[in-house]
Amino acid sequence: MRCECGHKNPPEARFCMACGQALGVILPEERRFVSVVFFDLVDSTRGFREGLASAYARLQEALEGAARAARCHGGFVHRFLGDGILVLFGAPRSKGLEPWRALEAALGMVQASPLPARAGVASGEVLWAPLGSGQAGEPTAVGSPVVLAERLSKLATPGEVLADATTLALAKGAQADFLGYREARGLGEVPVYRVRRVEIALDPEEEALLQEVRRALARPPARLNLVGPPGSGKSLLLEKFLVSPPFPTALLERMGPETPLRASLRQAVERTLGDPDALLAKAKLPAPLALAFRYSLGLEGRPPWPREDLEGAILEAWKRFLAGLGKPLLIVLKDHHTPDRTLERFLQEELPENVLLLVESRLPLFAPSLALKGSKAPPLLALQPALDALPPGERRALLAYGVLGEAPEALVKKLAGPFSKERLLREGLLAGESPLPEVREAALALVPEATAKAWHGEAARFHLEAQNLRQAAFHLARAGRGLEAAQILRSLAQAAWHQGHPEKALPLYQEALAIAPSSWQAFLTQEVQDAQASLGQGPEAEAGPRRQDPALRAFRQVQNPLDLLPLLPGLKPYPQEEAQARLLLAGALWRRFQPQRALEVLSPFHPALPPSLHLHRQSLRAGLLMDLGRYREAEALLAEGAEGDREAQVRFRVTRLRLLLETGRLPQALAEGEAHYGETPHPWLAAALLTAWTLRGRFREDLFQEALKHPDGRGLAALALAHHRWQKGLDPVPLLKEALREARRLANPYVHHLTLTSLALYLWPLAPKKAQALSQHLLYQTHRTGFAVHHEVARLLRAQLLLEGGEPVEHLLGFTPSVPFTQAWHAALSGEPPGRGLRGYGILGRWVQRLWAERGKVWTRRKR
Structure with missing residues (x-):
C-alpha cells in the first residue's frame, strides 16, 4: 500500500515504514492487547574493558540469537535497546496464543544466550501509534505492560524469567513460583512470579472436547469441523491436539484472498511430505492432472482451461495423490474461515480412504462439527487475530459495526468506505446487520471516544433522514447530544402513550430521563408517573398531564354510566380508566336489557392492567355469554380463575356458581360454593349459595340474612324464599312480586327473568x-x-x-x-x-x- 508520502509498503503494513503515518485505517492509533518480553544481558559492559571489537561481536551474537529465538515463537522484535531487546507478541499483528508464546520465547532466549541474561514478561493493553508525529519512521507500543516487562527484567537474576499475574492467568498451564511483592520503580509494589515451565493446560470441559476430537479422528477416513466464535478456545484446543497428533500431519495456516492457497499448500507439502517434484514423480499422475497438481502448488503457470475444468482437475489430482500415499495423513486447516473455492469443494467431497481432515472455523463448513461456545479471553485479545487477518476495508467496517451495533450496510459504507459484507458474514463476525458480542466489546475498546462519537453523530444524521427516530435518538445519546436524544425519546413516548400503549412509552421515558439535562428531569418524572398511573401501577402526579386532560376530567364527572360511550375514544391513552369505563358501561347496558351491546363494549383490556380488572371483565363477559346462550364459551372463561382483589374473586365465583346451576350441576355448585364462602364470606356469594341450597330443598336462614346486605342479593333472597314457600305448599306469589320489585329497582334482568x-x-x-x-x-x-x-x-x-x-x-x-x-x-x-x-x-x-x-x-x- 502506498502512503501519502510516496513510500510503497507491504500489504500487511498498518503504518508507513518511512513516515509512520497510519495506512488505510480510520483510526489514528490502535489499542492492542500484547504480551511483552524484555530481554536483558547482565553486566555486558564489562566486556568492553577487553576490547571494543571483541565485546561488540559477543554482544551482537547474543542479541541476534535472542532475536532469532523470539521470531521462532512468532514474536515481533520491536527494539534493540543497548544490551536488551523489546519483543512484542500481538503487535503489529496477532497470531493467537500470545501469552504462551511470549513465555516460551523468554525462556528460550535466556536459556540459549551465550552471555548471562534475564527477561521480564507482562501482558495488557498498549497504544500502538507513531510518536513524534511519525518522525521515528515506525509506530511504538506505549503502555504499562512495556514498562512492567522492563522493570521485571531488572528484578530478575541471571538465568531467570519473571512474569506478571496477568500473563500467567491467561497462559493456563504455565508453571511459576510466586516470589512475593517487589518494588518496581515508578509502579510501586507488584506481584512477581518466576517462570519454570510452559505448557498448555485445558480445563475439564475443554479436556472432554479434546477427547471428542481424538475419538472423531481415531482412524481414517474421518473429518471434523471445530467451530466457535472468537475467543472460544478453538486455537487452544487445536494446539493441544497437535502436541501429539495420532497420524502424520499436514498443517495449513489461515488463508484467504491475501494469502494464495498455492503458497500455503506448497509450504505444507514440503514441510510434511518432502520435495513436491519427487512426490509427483512417485504418484505417476496423467499429464493433465500432473499439470493441475503443479499449478495448485505454484510450480506452474495457470493452464489455459475453463475454470470449472481446472478446479475439477485439481481436485482429482489431489485425490489421487493423497490416495497414492498409502499411509494415513491428517490434514489440519487452522483458522480457516474464508476457504478458497476449490478447497471448499474439496471439503464437501468424499475423502480418500487414508485421509483425515480437521478444520478450525467460526461457522460450520461441513458436518460433523464440534461447537465451542462463549469467549474465554479478554475481548481485544480474542478478536485481534480476526481483525489482523482482514483487509483494511473489512477491518474498518467491522469496527464501525462494533461501535454502532446493528447498522444498515449503506451507513457503514458511508463511515468506513467500500468493503465486502459477505466476507464478514462468511467469517462469522457478523450476524445479519449486527456484530458478535465479542466484536462489539473489542471495538468499543479499540476505537477512540472522539471517533466513536463522530460515528454515532453521522449515524444519527443518517437515521433522521430516513425518519428512523428511535435509532436516531440512540446514536445521538452516544454522540454526547443528550438533549436532542431526550427530545426525540419524549416525543416517541408521548406518541406511544396517546395511541394507548403506556407500557411502550415507559422505557422510552426511562431512557430520556437517563440522558436528559437536569432542567428536564422534573416534568419527565411526572410524565413517567402518569404513564404508570394509566396502567394502574401507582398514583398519578399532582401536576402531571393527566390532571389537565379533559377526557379524564369528563370521565370523573360522569353520573350516568351510559354517558361513557362517547368518552371511550378519548380514554385510549389511559387503559385503566378505559377498562373501568367499559365495565361500568357494560353493566349499565345489561341492566337496560341489552346483553349483546354490553358484550360488544367489553373489548379486551390492556394486558398490563391489574389482574382484578381482567378478572372482573372475565366474569362479566361469561355472564353475558350465558345470557346469550353461549355456554361453551362461558365455560372456557370460567374454567380457571386468576389473581384479583376480593370483589373480583367473589364476582368470578358467583358467576361460576350460576354456570353450574344453569347447566344442571347442582351438587358441584354446592360443594364449590360452600368452599368459597368458607374462605371468603360475602353477601353476594351468600345469595348465590342460598339459591343452590333452595334448589336442593333446604332454606338457609344464615345465608338469607347475609344476602339481604347486597343490593342485587335482596332480589335473589326474596326469590329463594318464594321457592321455599312454594316447596312447603304455601303461596309464593307475594314474595315473587317482592323479588320483581327488587329486580325493577336495580334493573336486574337475571332476577327479573x-x-x-x-x-x-x-x-x-x-x-x-x-x-x-x-x-x-x-x-x-x-x-x-x-x-x-x-x-x-x-x-x-x-x-x-x-x-x-x-x-x-x-x-x-x-x-x-x-x-x-x-x-x-x-x-x-x-x-x-x-x-x-x-x-x-x-x-x-x-x-x-x-x-x-x-x-x-x-x-x-x-x-x-
Whole structure:
C-alpha cells in the first residue's frame, strides 16, 4: 500500500515504514492487547574493558540469537535497546496464543544466550501509534505492560524469567513460583512470579472436547469441523491436539484472498511430505492432472482451461495423490474461515480412504462439527487475530459495526468506505446487520471516544433522514447530544402513550430521563408517573398531564354510566380508566336489557392492567355469554380463575356458581360454593349459595340474612324464599312480586327473568290463562332483548300451554336448546321422555316433572 508520502509498503503494513503515518485505517492509533518480553544481558559492559571489537561481536551474537529465538515463537522484535531487546507478541499483528508464546520465547532466549541474561514478561493493553508525529519512521507500543516487562527484567537474576499475574492467568498451564511483592520503580509494589515451565493446560470441559476430537479422528477416513466464535478456545484446543497428533500431519495456516492457497499448500507439502517434484514423480499422475497438481502448488503457470475444468482437475489430482500415499495423513486447516473455492469443494467431497481432515472455523463448513461456545479471553485479545487477518476495508467496517451495533450496510459504507459484507458474514463476525458480542466489546475498546462519537453523530444524521427516530435518538445519546436524544425519546413516548400503549412509552421515558439535562428531569418524572398511573401501577402526579386532560376530567364527572360511550375514544391513552369505563358501561347496558351491546363494549383490556380488572371483565363477559346462550364459551372463561382483589374473586365465583346451576350441576355448585364462602364470606356469594341450597330443598336462614346486605342479593333472597314457600305448599306469589320489585329497582334482568319464569311455572296448573299471558310476555321480552335461555324457557312454556289446549306448537319448538334443562323439556314436548336431564336442577327439575304428572297429559306434539 502506498502512503501519502510516496513510500510503497507491504500489504500487511498498518503504518508507513518511512513516515509512520497510519495506512488505510480510520483510526489514528490502535489499542492492542500484547504480551511483552524484555530481554536483558547482565553486566555486558564489562566486556568492553577487553576490547571494543571483541565485546561488540559477543554482544551482537547474543542479541541476534535472542532475536532469532523470539521470531521462532512468532514474536515481533520491536527494539534493540543497548544490551536488551523489546519483543512484542500481538503487535503489529496477532497470531493467537500470545501469552504462551511470549513465555516460551523468554525462556528460550535466556536459556540459549551465550552471555548471562534475564527477561521480564507482562501482558495488557498498549497504544500502538507513531510518536513524534511519525518522525521515528515506525509506530511504538506505549503502555504499562512495556514498562512492567522492563522493570521485571531488572528484578530478575541471571538465568531467570519473571512474569506478571496477568500473563500467567491467561497462559493456563504455565508453571511459576510466586516470589512475593517487589518494588518496581515508578509502579510501586507488584506481584512477581518466576517462570519454570510452559505448557498448555485445558480445563475439564475443554479436556472432554479434546477427547471428542481424538475419538472423531481415531482412524481414517474421518473429518471434523471445530467451530466457535472468537475467543472460544478453538486455537487452544487445536494446539493441544497437535502436541501429539495420532497420524502424520499436514498443517495449513489461515488463508484467504491475501494469502494464495498455492503458497500455503506448497509450504505444507514440503514441510510434511518432502520435495513436491519427487512426490509427483512417485504418484505417476496423467499429464493433465500432473499439470493441475503443479499449478495448485505454484510450480506452474495457470493452464489455459475453463475454470470449472481446472478446479475439477485439481481436485482429482489431489485425490489421487493423497490416495497414492498409502499411509494415513491428517490434514489440519487452522483458522480457516474464508476457504478458497476449490478447497471448499474439496471439503464437501468424499475423502480418500487414508485421509483425515480437521478444520478450525467460526461457522460450520461441513458436518460433523464440534461447537465451542462463549469467549474465554479478554475481548481485544480474542478478536485481534480476526481483525489482523482482514483487509483494511473489512477491518474498518467491522469496527464501525462494533461501535454502532446493528447498522444498515449503506451507513457503514458511508463511515468506513467500500468493503465486502459477505466476507464478514462468511467469517462469522457478523450476524445479519449486527456484530458478535465479542466484536462489539473489542471495538468499543479499540476505537477512540472522539471517533466513536463522530460515528454515532453521522449515524444519527443518517437515521433522521430516513425518519428512523428511535435509532436516531440512540446514536445521538452516544454522540454526547443528550438533549436532542431526550427530545426525540419524549416525543416517541408521548406518541406511544396517546395511541394507548403506556407500557411502550415507559422505557422510552426511562431512557430520556437517563440522558436528559437536569432542567428536564422534573416534568419527565411526572410524565413517567402518569404513564404508570394509566396502567394502574401507582398514583398519578399532582401536576402531571393527566390532571389537565379533559377526557379524564369528563370521565370523573360522569353520573350516568351510559354517558361513557362517547368518552371511550378519548380514554385510549389511559387503559385503566378505559377498562373501568367499559365495565361500568357494560353493566349499565345489561341492566337496560341489552346483553349483546354490553358484550360488544367489553373489548379486551390492556394486558398490563391489574389482574382484578381482567378478572372482573372475565366474569362479566361469561355472564353475558350465558345470557346469550353461549355456554361453551362461558365455560372456557370460567374454567380457571386468576389473581384479583376480593370483589373480583367473589364476582368470578358467583358467576361460576350460576354456570353450574344453569347447566344442571347442582351438587358441584354446592360443594364449590360452600368452599368459597368458607374462605371468603360475602353477601353476594351468600345469595348465590342460598339459591343452590333452595334448589336442593333446604332454606338457609344464615345465608338469607347475609344476602339481604347486597343490593342485587335482596332480589335473589326474596326469590329463594318464594321457592321455599312454594316447596312447603304455601303461596309464593307475594314474595315473587317482592323479588320483581327488587329486580325493577336495580334493573336486574337475571332476577327479573328468573322471577317471571318461576311465577309462570307456579301459575301453570293453577291459572293457565295467567301463565299463558306471562309466557307470552316473557316470549316477547326475551326475544327483543336477546336473553337466549330465558327465551327458550318462554317458548317451551308457551308451547306446553298451547299443547294442553290442543293447538299446534311446531313453530315454537324449532330451535336447538342450549342447556340440559331446556333439552329435556324440548325432548318431552317432542314426544320423548324427559330423561335424566332435569335431575341436576334439584327441586326445579322435580317441580317440572311433577307438574307434568299432575296434569295427566300425554304431552306429545300434535300430528298434522
